[in-house]
Amino acid sequence: xxxxxxxxxxxxxxTGIGRYTLQLSKKLxxxxxxxxxxxxxxxxxxxxxxxxxxxxxxxxxxHNRVAKMVWSQTQLxxxxxxxxxxxxxxxxxxxxxxxxxxxxxxxxIHDLVWKYAPQTMRPVSLFVExxxxxxxxxxxxxxxxxxxxxxxxxxxxxPELSHKVRVxxxxxxxxxxxxxxxxxxxxxxxxxxxxFVGTIEPRKNLDRILKAFSSIPEAYRNQFSLVIAGGxxxxxxxxxxxxxxxxxxxxxxxxxxxxDYELAALYANARFLIMPSLYEGFGLSLLEAxxxxxxxxxxxxxxxxxxxxxxxxxIDPYSIESICAGIQRMLEDDELIKxxxxxALHRAKEFSWDKCAAETMSVFEEAITLRDIRMSxx
Numbered sequence: 001x002x003x004x005x006x007x008x009x010x011x012x013x014x015t016g017i018g019r020y021t022l023q024l025s026k027k028l029x030x031x032x033x034x035x036x037x038x039x040x041x042x043x044x045x046x047x048x049x050x051x052x053x054x055x056x057x058x059x060x061x062x063h064n065r066v067a068k069m070v071w072s073q074t075q076l077x078x079x080x081x082x083x084x085x086x087x088x089x090x091x092x093x094x095x096x097x098x099x100x101x102x103x104x105x106x107x108x109i110h111d112l113v114w115k116y117a118p119q120t121m122r123p124v125s126l127f128v129e130x131x132x133x134x135x136x137x138x139x140x141x142x143x144x145x146x147x148x149x150x151x152x153x154x155x156x157x158x159p160e161l162s163h164k165v166r167v168x169x170x171x172x173x174x175x176x177x178x179x180x181x182x183x184x185x186x187x188x189x190x191x192x193x194x195x196f197v198g199t200i201e202p203r204k205n206l207d208r209i210l211k212a213f214s215s216i217p218e219a220y221r222n223q224f225s226l227v228i229a230g231g232x233x234x235x236x237x238x239x240x241x242x243x244x245x246x247x248x249x250x251x252x253x254x255x256x257x258x259x260d261y262e263l264a265a266l267y268a269n270a271r272f273l274i275m276p277s278l279y280e281g282f283g284l285s286l287l288e289a290x291x292x293x294x295x296x297x298x299x300x301x302x303x304x305x306x307x308x309x310x311x312x313x314x315i316d317p318y319s320i321e322s323i324c325a326g327i328q329r330m331l332e333d334d335e336l337i338k339x340x341x342x343x344a345l346h347r348a349k350e351f352s353w354d355k356c357a358a359e360t361m362s363v364f365e366e367a368i369t370l371r372d373i374r375m376s377x378x
Contacts (some may be wrong), residue, residue, distance in 0.1 A: 111281025171353030
């Protein structure tokens with residue numbers, strides 16, 4: 001079997017989808033049987049290339065959105081055809097329109113933000129998702145969904161295509177050793193803290209998080225800080241302005257983008273992770289925190305509740321009162337934190353990249369079979 005992979009997300013593997021593609025690609029290429037070819041719109045860094053056991057990497061020199069879109073519909077299918085691949089996998093909601101019919105096609109759908117939370121997307125991204133994701137779902141022999149929540153969403157929007165969907169849960173990424181006390185000192189974190197990890201964008205619900213944190217008793221804000229780690233996204237969210245508006249100066253620490261070493265230390269030492277997103281297709285940050293026995297405060301519906309299971313406290317992400325009550329309960333109840341922490345460790349072990357890779361290979365094999373049936377009917 002010769003498998004072609006759209007590697008555009010590996011150009012920036014720090015994103016959630018980039019982490020997914022990288023970790024799964026590492027595990028898939030440990031299998032010596034298939035041949036793997038990776039196609040990217042611009043060169044991948046040597047560290048990524050060396051971490052993936054594949055012999056065929058092809059890249060163009062496209063560095064803007066328009067050029068990448070043109071590449072994906074022209075150069076990419078040309079390479080796939082020339083390499084005579086058997087199956088093409090799109091890890092990021094996309095499939096090239098002009099792939100030969102003889103190639104089996106699998107696409108991963110991480111979420112349906114464009115359908116269920118369109119107000120949280122950039123206008124350009126919304127325009128593209130509304131058009132290219134439905135096309136990819138229709139073209140695919142099999143659609144992989146990160147969660148049962150996402151699978152249900154696909155079935156609701158495209159009931160006639162629900163038979164194509166297979167749920168393959170993500171794994172938890174192994175981060176570096178977190179027990180280096182110098183890391184927190186270097187980040188100037190000197191007291192117990194609640195942790196938020198994620199890109200700064202509307203979907204992450206940071207305005208309500210800050211408003212809820214400002215509403216807890218002052219004694220808790222003096223004892224605990226709120227640490228926010230994540231790169232700048234979009235939506236014009238001005239965190240320093242919100243911090244001033246809610247009179248949280250001295251209670252909130254903004255770290256911006258952090259390294260994996262810093263992230264591991266932040267997860268392992270947090271009182272809990274707060275993640276009441278308005279919508280997530282999976283929520284990798286939940287698992288990353290839970291693997292250290294760190295409990296989570298997250299949304300009561302969708303994939304976040306599915307991932308957290310009984311290892312977190314669930315709240316209404318649209319209710320400041322619900323978020324505030326959840327924060328206060330997890331700050332005042334040490335026994336609750338211990339119980340949720342034990343459950344978090346156990347729950348995180350149920351998700352692994354080895355399991356994800358094995359199930360993904362089964363999907364690939366099924367897609368090849370469906371391709372053979374499809375071609376026999378032509």
